[in-house]
Amino acid sequence: MTQISGGQAAVEALKAEKTEYVFGLIGSATMEMFDALYDAKDINFIGVHDERTGTHMADGYARASGNTGVILAGQNGPGTTNLVTGLAQAKAAYTPIVSIGGALATGHVYRDAFQEVDQQALFTPITKKTWTAPSADRVPELVQEAFRVANAPRKGPVHLNLPRDVLSTQAEYGPMLPPKSYRPVGATAGPADAITRAAKMLADAARPVIMVGAGIKNTGTADRAIALAEAFNAPLVSSPGHGDAIPFGHPLNAGQTGPRGNEVASRLMKEADVILALGTRIGFNATFYSYDNINCDAAIIHVEQEPTAIGRYFPVEIGIWGDAPTVADQLRTEAEKLNNRAKAEAWTESFKAERQAFLTRRDAEANVDNSIIQPSGLFKTLRDVVPQNAAYTMDAGTLCLQATDKLNYWQPKSLFTPLDFGLVGFSFAAGLGVKLAMPDRPVVSLMGDGGFGMTTSELSTAVDYGINTVTVVMNNGCWGAEKAYQRDFFNGRYIGADISSPPFDKLAELYGAKGYRADTLTQTAEAIEAALVCGKPAVIDVMVDPAALYSFRRDSFKHRGG
Incomplete structure (x- = not known):
């Protein structure tokens, strides 16, 4: 038996699970865990700038690697509430993620304490299961239970709240159980x-x-x-x-x-x-x-x-x-x-x-001659230039929805999307996780300018940890799907549809990444080729025709007569 703190026990349990990466944002509520991670040489900690995007990284890593993604929100209250969108996304995608959040000290619960929120209630509807550790000696058991539940069919995210006093209390622990003793294995045959x-x-x-x-x-x-x-x-x-x-x-x-x-x-x-x-x-x-x-x-x-x-x-x-x-x-x-x-x-x-005729026609009809970049021409350029072993991540949004079946995926696990959650702001962060899982494969993340604008702070994460993905920002100056609906069903009564952004190529350079701007398809092809070998995280700001919009959910607006 060994006497260690609950925070040390949590890290020992992660080590027993052969955890390769922990994504997280440091906070005072979980200092015992972070101090234990300092000594955990087998675990790579990836410090993020937002818990939401950190969860997307864990999501992308888990999907690409087949392992469990781990996200650690170091602070109770606002640190954990930032996890909500990422965990809801992971639940819709059936991604196995173990989310760990710092929690209020048990003696302060229900006293309107600083940063108090009912985290147990908050995470219950957006995870497979949520626990709050009642005592330090239960920490390894609950961490292992979290991995078991996350990986049991059907897979999905779980969340574990670890109160401050639970993490700091010393308790006696025996050897950690090996995952094979409680994780589901084997396949099920049909009758x-x-x-x-x-x-x-x-x-x-x-x-x-x-x-x-x-x-x-x-x-x-x-x-x-x-x-x-x-x-x-x-x-x-x-x-x-x-x-x-x-x-x-x-x-x-x-x-x-x-x-x-x-x-x-x-x-x-x-x-x-x-x-x-x-x-x-x-x-x-x-x-x-x-x-x-x-x-x-x-x-x-x-x-x-x-x-x-x-x-x-x-x-x-x-x-x-x-x-x-x-x-x-x-x-x-x-x-x-x-x-x-x-x-x-x-x-x-x-x-x-x-099928062959369709593929031939798809290339022949791609608009590569217009002076303003058209989506079909951009997608053909990507098909022509991006290596066959590349993996793509995508956002929701009109341009990414158009792209999903316009690209060629030559090997399994080459496409990572928000799936049924339809999330904007997923692709770049998820791509960082995918790249960590597949370091030898090119990773290309497609986003609109709105979605990328939500997540640019993670350029620091990419640079600091040398995660060299290529992000193609399809910049049309608007929230494209919504602007298409306003155009097609609301007589062009635009409100909130147009957005402005800084030059993303220059912003990338300020972060220490590599930036490129493309106004033509020739420039786009040259930028992609250069970005793939530049040895840095790269952002390509591609100017796409703002009028090239498409209404995907026409079924939702049948009542408008469009």
Whole structure:
């Protein structure tokens, strides 16, 4: 038994979890933890300038690495309240994050003390679970419980409040438990009878489609989804935000489907007679919960590790509660026993031709000649210049939504977006986390000028810790999505839509990063090439046509008659 403080015990528990990075902002409420981190040579501390963006870094790191992201808000009250947006984002993305916040001393609770807020109540609705440590001797147990819950299917963020007196109190502790003793392991297979029926349904289909999501992407099992698609000669589409689940170059890959996907993948979903949903909820961004985006007559086979997701939005013919790659293997094995797998040949060959024509047309129709940079020309430039092993992070917003399916993702885990939370201000910070997880790969973060303006202080973090990402600011001088809605549905009655910003290239230089400005596509290409090899964090301020706006959520304004 060893007697140490609760703060030291918390760090020892992080070490037992093999924690590689802790993102955080120092505060007086958790000084015992920070002092213990000083001696924790196996843990790299990344000091951030805002707890929100630090949480986005933890989010990006966790998604890219497959590990658990850790964020430490050093101060109770305002330090922890700044975590809210980042944790809500992580919950929508099912990202495993352990959030630790300093908390008011237990003797001061309910006394209107300095910086008092009910942190237990605050974080409960935006996490999988929230705890407040009652005593120092419980700290290791609760840290380990936090990692266990964050990583249990379905994954997500958790939050642990550590009061000042709990962190400073000495207690006796035994050896920390190894994660394997309490963390979930293994995969879940689907029931044999359901697998047999599903395989026969796919084999008999004339127009089969396999829709893959995070259950394939996050497990790094594209090869197993591809083997399944090849066995049934079926096209693959991906849910929005997971366009990298299948490598771009595979001939059965149609790309992202849905209202924000491409026309080829979206048509497949609208015409398919059998849809295998493999590790995806068939959720909002893929369908808008409407049969406008999925064939109402299609038989759906839904494979999900979260049982409450099966058939939640669309009725299914067969629901299989199981791990997506494991069920994919089961179905492929079953396919080998069947003789009529070529039934979908005409459908699949037609799709391949249509897909190739779409890609050719996408390049041919890109506007590269206009004196003002157009989104289609910018996206073509990115496709041409950015290396195939690059990873992209994106914000929400009209330009990033246009970009999502206009870029090519050559290997899994190349696309990181806010997903269903639709957050502006995510991309740059998340990209820093992705880069720490993938130091040998280029990381390109796309943002609008509004979103980047929210997060520029983290340029200091990037410079101080040598996190060399390339941020492309698509600068159109406005909040593009909202301005498009005001233009299309409110007779151009603009209010709050236009914004001003400093020259981001010069701002980057002031922070010690590398800055570039691009007014033409030629300058953009040259800047990207230079930024990728400059050896510093880089920001490219790209002047994009402010009139090149698009209303994505036209369904929300049908009442306006636009």
